[in-house]
Amino acid sequence: MLKVDNLRKSFLSDKSVVHAVDGVSFEVGAGEFFTLLGPSGCGKSTTLRCIAGLENITSGRLLIDGELVASDKIFIEANHRPIAMVFQSYAIWPHMTVLENVTFPLSYRSAEASSRASRITRRELGMEALKMVQLDHLADRDAPYLSGGQQQRVALARALVVHPKLLLLDEPLSNLDAKLREDMRYEIKELTSRLGISTMYVTHDQAEALSMSDRIAVMSRGKILQLGTPREIYLEPQSSSVARIVGNINVFRGKKAGGSTSPMQNEIRLASGTIFRCPVVEGRSLNEDVEIMFRPELVRVRSRSAGLVSDEPDKVNTFNAQVKRVDFTGDHLKVHFETPDGEVIAKLPPDQVLPPNGEVSLVVRVENCTAH
Amino acid sequence: MAQTLESDRAFPASIVRWLKPLRNNWAVISAVLILVLLVVVPLALLIVTSLRVGSPGNLGDWTLEKYRIAFSTSLVFEAFTNTIGVAAIGTIISLVLAGTFAWLVERTDMPFRNAAFTILLLPIAMPSILFVLSWTVLLQPRTGLINVPLREILEWFGLSMREGPFNIYTLGGVIFLDSLRGVTTIFLMLIAAFRLFDANLEEAAKVCGAGTFETIRRVTIPLLTPAILAAAMYSFISSLDQFEAALVAGLPGQIFLLPTLIYFTVQMRQPVDYGLGAVYSVFFMLLMILLLVGYRRIVSKSERFVTVSGKAFRPTRISLGRWRYAAFAFVALFGFVTIILPALVLGWLSLLPPNTPPILGTNARLSFDVYLTMFSNPRIATIAGNTIIMLAATATITMAIAFLVSWAIVRGRGRGRGILDGLSFLPYAFPGVTVAIALIFVFLNPPGNFIPIYGTLSILVVGLTVIYIAFATRLMNGAIAQVGRELEEAGRTSGATQFAVMRRITLPLLMPAFLAGWIWVGSHAMRSFSIPLVLSSQRNQVIAPEIWRVWQRGYLSEAAAYGVILMLILLPITMWMRHLMLNTGRGMNGGGGPRTES
Numbered sequence: 001m002l003k004v005d006n007l008r009k010s011f012l013s014d015k016s017v018v019h020a021v022d023g024v025s026f027e028v029g030a031g032e033f034f035t036l037l038g039p040s041g042c043g044k045s046t047t048l049r050c051i052a053g054l055e056n057i058t059s060g061r062l063l064i065d066g067e068l069v070a071s072d073k074i075f076i077e078a079n080h081r082p083i084a085m086v087f088q089s090y091a092i093w094p095h096m097t098v099l100e101n102v103t104f105p106l107s108y109r110s111a112e113a114s115s116r117a118s119r120i121t122r123r124e125l126g127m128e129a130l131k132m133v134q135l136d137h138l139a140d141r142d143a144p145y146l147s148g149g150q151q152q153r154v155a156l157a158r159a160l161v162v163h164p165k166l167l168l169l170d171e172p173l174s175n176l177d178a179k180l181r182e183d184m185r186y187e188i189k190e191l192t193s194r195l196g197i198s199t200m201y202v203t204h205d206q207a208e209a210l211s212m213s214d215r216i217a218v219m220s221r222g223k224i225l226q227l228g229t230p231r232e233i234y235l236e237p238q239s240s241s242v243a244r245i246v247g248n249i250n251v252f253r254g255k256k257a258g259g260s261t262s263p264m265q266n267e268i269r270l271a272s273g274t275i276f277r278c279p280v281v282e283g284r285s286l287n288e289d290v291e292i293m294f295r296p297e298l299v300r301v302r303s304r305s306a307g308l309v310s311d312e313p314d315k316v317n318t319f320n321a322q323v324k325r326v327d328f329t330g331d332h333l334k335v336h337f338e339t340p341d342g343e344v345i346a347k348l349p350p351d352q353v354l355p356p357n358g359e360v361s362l363v364v365r366v367e368n369c370t371a372h
Numbered sequence: 373m374a375q376t377l378e379s380d381r382a383f384p385a386s387i388v389r390w391l392k393p394l395r396n397n398w399a400v401i402s403a404v405l406i407l408v409l410l411v412v413v414p415l416a417l418l419i420v421t422s423l424r425v426g427s428p429g430n431l432g433d434w435t436l437e438k439y440r441i442a443f444s445t446s447l448v449f450e451a452f453t454n455t456i457g458v459a460a461i462g463t464i465i466s467l468v469l470a471g472t473f474a475w476l477v478e479r480t481d482m483p484f485r486n487a488a489f490t491i492l493l494l495p496i497a498m499p500s501i502l503f504v505l506s507w508t509v510l511l512q513p514r515t516g517l518i519n520v521p522l523r524e525i526l527e528w529f530g531l532s533m534r535e536g537p538f539n540i541y542t543l544g545g546v547i548f549l550d551s552l553r554g555v556t557t558i559f560l561m562l563i564a565a566f567r568l569f570d571a572n573l574e575e576a577a578k579v580c581g582a583g584t585f586e587t588i589r590r591v592t593i594p595l596l597t598p599a600i601l602a603a604a605m606y607s608f609i610s611s612l613d614q615f616e617a618a619l620v621a622g623l624p625g626q627i628f629l630l631p632t633l634i635y636f637t638v639q640m641r642q643p644v645d646y647g648l649g650a651v652y653s654v655f656f657m658l659l660m661i662l663l664l665v666g667y668r669r670i671v672s673k674s675e676r677f678v679t680v681s682g683k684a685f686r687p688t689r690i691s692l693g694r695w696r697y698a699a700f701a702f703v704a705l706f707g708f709v710t711i712i713l714p715a716l717v718l719g720w721l722s723l724l725p726p727n728t729p730p731i732l733g734t735n736a737r738l739s740f741d742v743y744l745t746m747f748s749n750p751r752i753a754t755i756a757g758n759t760i761i762m763l764a765a766t767a768t769i770t771m772a773i774a775f776l777v778s779w780a781i782v783r784g785r786g787r788g789r790g791i792l793d794g795l796s797f798l799p800y801a802f803p804g805v806t807v808a809i810a811l812i813f814v815f816l817n818p819p820g821n822f823i824p825i826y827g828t829l830s831i832l833v834v835g836l837t838v839i840y841i842a843f844a845t846r847l848m849n850g851a852i853a854q855v856g857r858e859l860e861e862a863g864r865t866s867g868a869t870q871f872a873v874m875r876r877i878t879l880p881l882l883m884p885a886f887l888a889g890w891i892w893v894g895s896h897a898m899r900s901f902s903i904p905l906v907l908s909s910q911r912n913q914v915i916a917p918e919i920w921r922v923w924q925r926g927y928l929s930e931a932a933a934y935g936v937i938l939m940l941i942l943l944p945i946t947m948w949m950r951h952l953m954l955n956t957g958r959g960m961n962g963g964g965g966p967r968t969e970s
Binding site for chain 2: 052053054077078079080081083084085087088089091094095104105107108109155158162168240
């Protein structure tokens with residue numbers, strides 16, 4: 001449906017060139033929900049704006065539904081691309097009613113050119129789109145008299161009214177409050193999959209990206225760091241940067257030590273001398289630097305008195321730690337531990353009991369570690 | 373279709389590269405074209421004419437002779453010195469007055485502050501020409517309504533004089549008139565600066581232990597200095613171009629200022645000399661442009677300085693104690709001198725029978741006869757019609773162009789924008805008289821002369837559009853910048869063309885600003901003086917210069933009656949603008965501020 005081929009976009013700012021998008025390639029299949037995830041300024045919004053036709057590209061190629069829409073020679077303007085877009089600010093026109101907002105694209109999109117003749121058909125199509133977002137009862141209200149969530153739905157209805165081939169969503173939920181955001185996540189996902197529309201979603205919120213997407217491209221500094229399913233991105237990040245973008249992560253640094261205990265495992269000697277087991281790091285020779293990562297929610301606590309000896313020594317890493325700080329957030333305890341190899345953060349159940357002296361053992365399963 | 377292929381190998385690559393940002397951008401291109409026609413062409417013709425022997429229509433050979441003549445007499449230097457002197461002294465006086473007023477209204481507990489604000493705005497309802505004419509009646513050396521009783525008082529003290537003690541037909545008179553006229557503009561600019569001022573900055577100083585006086589000295593004044601400087605510079609530039617006082621009070625006493633010297637050279641002296649007028653104009657414009665560059669420097673610095681806070685927090689007001697009412701009395705006195713007294717004089721004049729000299733103690737019977745005869749005079753209908761057409765056309769065309777230009781500046785891309793910004797600001801530096809004679813050159817010389825608008829209302833509209841485009845563009849720049857870019861982009865991604873987006877989204881959203889600008893331009897066009905004075909003939913008379921012509925012919929009561937009617941129309945517009953300004957805080961006077969001078 002969408003093919004982005006080595007896309008580059010540079011800006012001139014203060015006489016220096018900024019490469020906002022620096023050689024990005026990916027494809028979005030028909031009906032796929034594809035997300036660009038990254039911190040602000042990583043180039044994800046610029047990529048989306050290039051696809052929409054709101055920015056001209058510097059080099060590369062963009063194809064939508066097999067048609068070349070942008071290259072260094074060709075630039076099809078936004079109004080001639082088979083897309084619809086929802087903006088971060090919703091961009092609901094305040095001088096129109098809800099229905100006028102929603103039917104606006106019907107005057108222009110060629111697929112609906114026939115309905116241009118009939119105001120009644122347009123109204124029906126508009127109402128149909130409003131029904132999809134459960135706002136048909138507000139059709140004749142002036143747009144400014146809507147709440148943020150309602151404006152968001154109107155923007156969505158306006159995008160869906162023309163049955164676009166490609167739906168572009170630019171951080172559509174970032175201005176909503178947390179509760180509403182979760183509801184809308186589900187609603188957007190449900191709508192797009194029901195209508196079978198290919199969707200390009202841009203966000204900085206990992207929870208949104210992970211819960212909604214078929215595939216995610218993690219971006220940083222204009223480049224795609226990793227592209228994969230939410231599980232792959234979260235559980236098997238290829239670098240600590242990716243791991244940090246999609247969540248919190250603990251990192252230990254060490255050197256590859258000899259003597260694998262099993263063909264699937266490596267032993268890594270940490271700075272303190274502790275041996276840490278983790279899945280095989282390919283292409284590393286002895287004594288080479290290795291980074292081990294594990295998620296805070298996959299750390300378990302065991303009281304020190306239970307000893308360091310584990311019942312399944314091959315499958316877990318166990319190490320001593322000292323509680324440094326405890327943050328109670330309601331649904332979990334976020335505990336900062338001090339270990340000889342640096343700080344470890346653990347996300348523990350809220351009823352977790354910690355010893356008064358703060359001395360504990362931490363346990364991380366080998367399969368929950370990734371190493372690079 | 374919006375597909376563009378960059379395969380024009382016929383052009384050198386460098387040209388193609390330069391043009392690249394402009395392609396697909398008809399808004400920028402057409403905006404540049406319009407501004408070039410309105411701003412650059414008149415300027416160019418002015419320079420061309422200054423270098424030719426002949427007059428418009430018959431330019432003749434190239435020569436530097438006119439420059440030699442212009443600078444071989446002391447006249448131009450005298451006019452230069454007078455102009456600078458009047459503007460400098462006038463600006464200092466208006467700055468002190470306006471600064472005091474702004475401080476009193478915004479930062480003290482002076483009573484009746486809303487009334488004071490209204491008083492300070494009201495001079496907008498009084499066109500300069502009326503203000504100046506009525507003060508010549510008051511301070512005419514022999515019969516002046518103030519001079520006569522003053523001489524009687526002085527007589528008691530043994531001082532006997534046949535004239536004076538005041539004489540409006542002097543440099544001092546011109547300065548007096550100019551300085552009072554300048555107060556409102558500076559006041560509005562300073563009010564804007566005061567309102568944008570973040571009170572937390574002052575409070576921070578107080579929390580650090582500084583007293584009220586120390587805070588004002590070390591925080592408030594340094595922070596406001598750029599704004600004050602900008603206002604002063606702006607007022608100075610406006611003063612240089614002030615025409616009515618120089619014409620009515622200066623010329624009878626052979627006191628030339630640059631605008632009146634130009635006017636005198638191309639319209640009054642025999643024979644008229646357009647080439648020489650063009651030389652003076654080029655010289656004058658050069659001066660104005662230099663000052664404008666300085667002004668922009670200061671403004672850009674002050675914008676960096678201004679600490680905009682969206683907080684609706686009002687700083688604590690300073691208590692004036694016993695002086696509260698004295699302060700308001702001071703503001704009221706200003707209102708008396710600038711509005712009430714001139715309005716009373718005009719009202720009284722309009723009630724005098726025709727051919728009665730405006731002398732105190734005259735026993736002529738007052739009547740409304742002049743108003744009654746006026747409405748049976750078909751000429752009035754023509755002038756009124758002309759004025760209305762002129763103001764409506766000027767306001768509509770100016771705002772339409774300003775919308776296009778501002779849209780291109782704010783939303784456009786590429787190299788055209790900087791040029792546009794400069795071009796649209798340049799007319800701030802154009803004195804009215806200069807624009808008027810430049811247009812004479814444009815429309816009497818080939819190729820412009822094939823558009824036969826010389827002597828019609830259209831040429832007035834063109835001239836006024838040139839003058840007001842700078843302010844209108846500033847206003848629209850601000851307004852467009854406030855319309856979220858995404859609102860337009862949503863239109864594009866909904867399939868609408870750039871033009872459709874402009875028509876269905878941008879323009880409707882900008883209607884309030886568009887209307888405000890329309891009213892501003894319209895009300896200024898209505899009382900515009902110097903441009904119609906130079907460009908109007910029998911066929912295209914409009915109200916303000918007509919008042920002056922009627923007055924000059926000696927029909928004082930008729931002229932005064934015109935003036936009273938004009939003021940009655942301008943009064944509600946002024947009150948509406950006051951309403952607008954009070955409600956928006958920053959009002960129409962952010963950025964450069966308007967030229968309230970006509």
